[in-house]
Amino acid sequence: MxxxxxxxxxxxxxxxxxxxxxxxxxxxxxxxxxxxxxxxxxxxxxxxxxxxxxxxxxxxxARARTAAWPSGPTAGFPEYERPRGRQLAPDDDPEFLASLKRDNQRHEDMLKQWEADLRRREEDLREGKDDPEKGPRA
Structure with a gap:
């Protein structure tokens, strides 16, 4: 051996x-x-x-291989990944909650517009008007 x-x-x-x-x-x-x-x-x-x-x-x-980042709490992070102060949970973040309200209002407006369009089309069909998508009735 x-x-x-x-x-x-x-x-x-x-x-x-x-x-x-x-x-x-x-x-x-x-x-x-x-x-x-x-x-x-x-x-x-x-x-x-x-x-x-x-x-x-x-x-x-090993010391020479490391990148020459500035020291501090954000050292080693690329600019787009750097921590920005105190992090908030989404349900505590006022900007996130405001964006939800804006999105919700926009979706509500879109839904009301679709419902109004559907009602108008149903009324047109009841009155016997031509459907612009299908062409004149035979």
Missing amino acids: LRNLPFLLALAFWVWAFIDCLTAPEEEVRYLPKVAWVIIVLLFPLVGSIAWLAVGKERRS
Whole structure:
């Protein structure tokens, strides 16, 4: 078992380097195109893996990888997702309630208009007038 340990370590290192090479963003790959690095790591397992680790991928600290957002309670949020002060539930938000009333009034007006149109059409049919949608009666 101890005899196979170097082989298993080299295999694990090769698999790690291959997967790291495949999943590395294109902008972090240095000196050669990403496809060339994948082929090198695949064809030359030990040498290619060491080369990939040493020079192939740009290595930065975690601090350098983070975006330079301003500090504060809205740090890290895009402008359209930034929290806006105290959040209210919809049933406590006066703007939301007012919009519901406006929408409700608009729908009520639309319903009254439709009912009036329906009554007018029914009266026209009772009086025997021609229906403009169907044309003159035969």
